[in-house]
Amino acid sequence: TAKESGRGKFCVFSPEMNQRVFEYLWLDTNLRKALEKDQLIIHYQPKVTRSGEVRSLEALVRWQSPERGLIPPLDFISYAEESGLIVPLGRWVMLDVMQQVAKWREKSINLRVAVNVSARQLADQTIFSDLKQALRDLNFEYCPIDVELTESCLIENEELALTVIQQFSALGAQVHLDDFGTGYSSLSQLARFPLDAIKLDQSFVRDVHKQSVSQSLVRAIVAVAQALNLQVIAEGVENTKEDAFLTKNGVNERQGYLFAKPMPAAAFEQWYQRYLARTAR
Numbered sequence: 212t213a214k215e216s217g218r219g220k221f222c223v224f225s226p227e228m229n230q231r232v233f234e235y236l237w238l239d240t241n242l243r244k245a246l247e248k249d250q251l252i253i254h255y256q257p258k259v260t261r262s263g264e265v266r267s268l269e270a271l272v273r274w275q276s277p278e279r280g281l282i283p284p285l286d287f288i289s290y291a292e293e294s295g296l297i298v299p300l301g302r303w304v305m306l307d308v309m310q311q312v313a314k315w316r317e318k319s320i321n322l323r324v325a326v327n328v329s330a331r332q333l334a335d336q337t338i339f340s341d342l343k344q345a346l347r348d349l350n351f352e353y354c355p356i357d358v359e360l361t362e363s364c365l366i367e368n369e370e371l372a373l374t375v376i377q378q379f380s381a382l383g384a385q386v387h388l389d390d391f392g393t394g395y396s397s398l399s400q401l402a403r404f405p406l407d408a409i410k411l412d413q414s415f416v417r418d419v420h421k422q423s424v425s426q427s428l429v430r431a432i433v434a435v436a437q438a439l440n441l442q443v444i445a446e447g448v449e450n451t452k453e454d455a456f457l458t459k460n461g462v463n464e465r466q467g468y469l470f471a472k473p474m475p476a477a478a479f480e481q482w483y484q485r486y487l488a489r490t491a492r
C-alpha cells in the first residue's frame with residue numbers, strides 16, 4: 212500500500228478534505244452570484260407572547276439554488292462569514308426585511324422583525340447607515356427591526372460589542388442575545404451589556420419537561436435575566452409539554468415548530484390571518 216511504501220506522505224488531501232475544498236470552491240463561485248441574481252429568500256417565523264399574541268418574527272435566510280434546491284443557512288453562513296460575503300449578504304437581508312415590513316404596514320400588519328447579525332458585520336459602520344437610510348426611504352418613524360447577536364459577537368471584542376449595542380438601541384432596535392448558553396459567555400457577563408432579551412438555546416428547550424438538569428438551568432437563567440431586566444425568548448419549542456414548562460417558569464416569548472415553521476412572507480400572512488381568527492374567538 213501507499214503507506215507501507217512511504218508514498219502516503221505525498222497524499223496531501225484526504226477524500227474528506229477534497230470534499231471540503233470542493234464545497235468551498237463551489238460556494239465561492241456560486242454564493243456571490245446568488246446575491247447578484249436574487250436567489251436568496253427570507254423565511255419568517257413568529258414568536259408568541261405569554262398572552263398568545265404575535266408581535267414579532269425572526270427573519271431566517273435561505274438560498275434557492277437552481278442547481279441544488281433550497282439550501283439552509285447552516286450550509287452557507289459560515290462560508291459567508293469566512294469570506295466576508297456576510298457583509299453584503301447581511302445588508303441584503305436587512306433591506307429585504309425592511310421592504311417586507313413596509314409592505315405589511317400598508318396592510319395594517321404591524322410586526323417587528325428580528326434579524327440575525329454576525330460578528331463580522333459589526334466591524335463596519337455601514338450596517339447603521341444602511342438601516343437609517345432604509346428607515347428614512349420607507350418613511351418609518353420608529354425602527355421595526357431588532358437584532359440577534361451571538362455570544363461570540365460579545366466576546367471577540369467587548370468594546371466594539373458595547374458600542375454596537377448602544378448604536379442599535381439609539382436607532383430603536385432591540386438587541387437580543389441569540390443561542391444563549393451555547394457559547395462561552397457567562398451569566399455574569401450579561402450584566403455588562405445593555406441587552407433587551409436573551410434567546411434560550413434549543414438545547415435547553417428540547418425535552419425540558421423530562422430533563423431535570425435543563426429544568427434547573429432554565430430556572431436559573433430566567434432568574435438572572437429577570438434580575439437584569441431582560442426578556443427571555445425560548446427558541447425551538449416543539450411540543451406543548453416543553454411549552455408548558457417554559458411558560459410556567461417565566462419565559463416571555465416562545466418560538467418553534469409548535470407554533471409555526473419559518474415560511475415565506477406570503478405563507479406567513481396566511482398563517483397569521485388564520486392565527487388571528489382562531490385566537491379572536
Ligand code: C2E
Nearest residue numbers: 271272283284285288304327328329447448449467468473
Ligand atoms: P438561529 O438564529 O438560532 O435560528 C433558529 C433556528 O432554529 C432556525 O434554523 C430555525 O429554523 C430553527 N428552528 C425554529 N424552530 C425550531 C423547532 O421547533 N425545532 C427545530 N429543530 N428547529 C427550529 P435555520 O433557519 O436553519 O437557521 C440556522 C441559523 O442560521 C440561525 O440560527 C442563524 O444563526 C443563522 N442565520 C439564519 N439567517 C441568517 C441571516 O440572515 N444572517 C446571519 N448572519 N445568520 C443567519
Ligand code: MG
Nearest residue numbers: 269327359389
Ligand atoms: Mg436567531
Ligand code: MG
Nearest residue numbers: 389390410446
Ligand atoms: Mg437562535
Ligand code: MG
Nearest residue numbers: 390412413446
Ligand atoms: Mg440556535
